[in-house]
Amino acid sequence: MNLESSINKTRADFRTTVLAYLEVTKPRSVVLLVFTALATMVVAGAINGPVSLSQLITATVAVTLACAGANAVSCYVDRDLDASMIRTRKRPIPDGRINPPVRALYWGLFLFVSSLILGWTVNPIAFACLWGGMIGYVGIYSLWLKRRSSWNIILGGFSGGLPALFGWTAVTGKVDLLPLLIAALVVLWIPNHIWSLAIFYRDDYARVKVPMLPVVCEAKKALHCLLSTVILMVLFSILIYFAGSWGTIYIMTAILTGLAAIGLSTYVYLRPTPQNAWLLFKFSSPYLFLLFLGMMVDAWL
Ligand code: HEM
Numbered sequence: 001m002n003l004e005s006s007i008n009k010t011r012a013d014f015r016t017t018v019l020a021y022l023e024v025t026k027p028r029s030v031v032l033l034v035f036t037a038l039a040t041m042v043v044a045g046a047i048n049g050p051v052s053l054s055q056l057i058t059a060t061v062a063v064t065l066a067c068a069g070a071n072a073v074s075c076y077v078d079r080d081l082d083a084s085m086i087r088t089r090k091r092p093i094p095d096g097r098i099n100p101p102v103r104a105l106y107w108g109l110f111l112f113v114s115s116l117i118l119g120w121t122v123n124p125i126a127f128a129c130l131w132g133g134m135i136g137y138v139g140i141y142s143l144w145l146k147r148r149s150s151w152n153i154i155l156g157g158f159s160g161g162l163p164a165l166f167g168w169t170a171v172t173g174k175v176d177l178l179p180l181l182i183a184a185l186v187v188l189w190i191p192n193h194i195w196s197l198a199i200f201y202r203d204d205y206a207r208v209k210v211p212m213l214p215v216v217c218e219a220k221k222a223l224h225c226l227l228s229t230v231i232l233m234v235l236f237s238i239l240i241y242f243a244g245s246w247g248t249i250y251i252m253t254a255i256l257t258g259l260a261a262i263g264l265s266t267y268v269y270l271r272p273t274p275q276n277a278w279l280l281f282k283f284s285s286p287y288l289f290l291l292f293l294g295m296m297v298d299a300w301l
Pocket residue numbers: 028029030032033036087141153156157159160161186190193194197281282285288
């Protein structure tokens with residue numbers, strides 16, 4: 001191989017490696033997780049006084065590193081499942097782009113420790129939220145419940161609300177009722193987010209013996225639970241309106257997206273095809289994004 005082609009190969013290999021270490025952090029989920037934190041930072045700033053740009057940047061980088069690190073550690077923990085599931089077997093660890101797999105663990109721990117260092121400069125409560133997210137997701141969900149209980153995402157799901165709580169505490173240095181309700185909204189969003197996916201990938205989860213609810217009970221009962229959590233989630237999004245000093249933008253967003261969520265979940269309940277379940281899964285993230293965007297814009301104006 002001549003010098004030029006070996007340089008091109010080295011460049012291509014470097015690019016593949018960089019992309020693999022990005023992919024192992026599950027960046028799409030990190031974007032929405034961080035957005036929930038950013039939204040609560042803006043809301044907290046609107047209520048408790050302006051946030052400096054440096055404070056906003058520091059907190060955003062910290063929660064980004066924490067979520068990315070938690071996801072990378074989770075990919076290491078679940079490397080056996082990922083290698084066996086159709087949905088995940090092309091991920092960087094199972095397909096060998098990160099080898100040995102322990103490198104993903106070191107990478108995730110490096111990202112998480114970096115987030116803790118930044119988090120400590122923000123304030124101790126925000127620092128604690130980062131710890132809570134890692135312990136909740138990797139400890140309670142990935143290591144303890146995911147493979148043992150069909151309620152894994154209920155107890156493990158609390159970690160999903162911690163980025164939103166982090167955002168508020170990063171600005172105010174304390175916990176209030178409103179951010180707890182907002183965090184609880186994310187937790188209530190998780191069942192429809194993951195159970196809709198688990199209905200679509202039911203056989204995949206069954207083969208690796210991960211007892212997601214749609215795997216251990218028939219689809220109709222799982223959909224009944226899913227629809228109930230969606231109704232509860234929408235009611236919660238309306239309750240948040242009364243718990244904060246929101247305007248028309250937020251309440252209209254909550255009502256319109258809530259009607260769409262209940263409508264789609266009811267449709268999937270009545271026509272429980274895998275394709276409809278997938279549609280509900282793909283709708284779940286835009287729903288949460290729009291709700292938090294409504295909060296952010298309402299607080300801004
Ligand atoms: C215990 C809690 C959670 C579980 C078990 C879970 C599970 C999953 C799974 C299995 C996927 C599909 C990944 C793939 O196949 O590529 C996914 C995607 C995703 N998750 Fe979650 N998730 C949880 C919490 C959250 C939270 C709290 C957020 C954000 C606030 C979030 C945001 C996303 C996003 C944005 C995607 C990509 C969706 C898409 O591709 O349309 N997840 N999640």
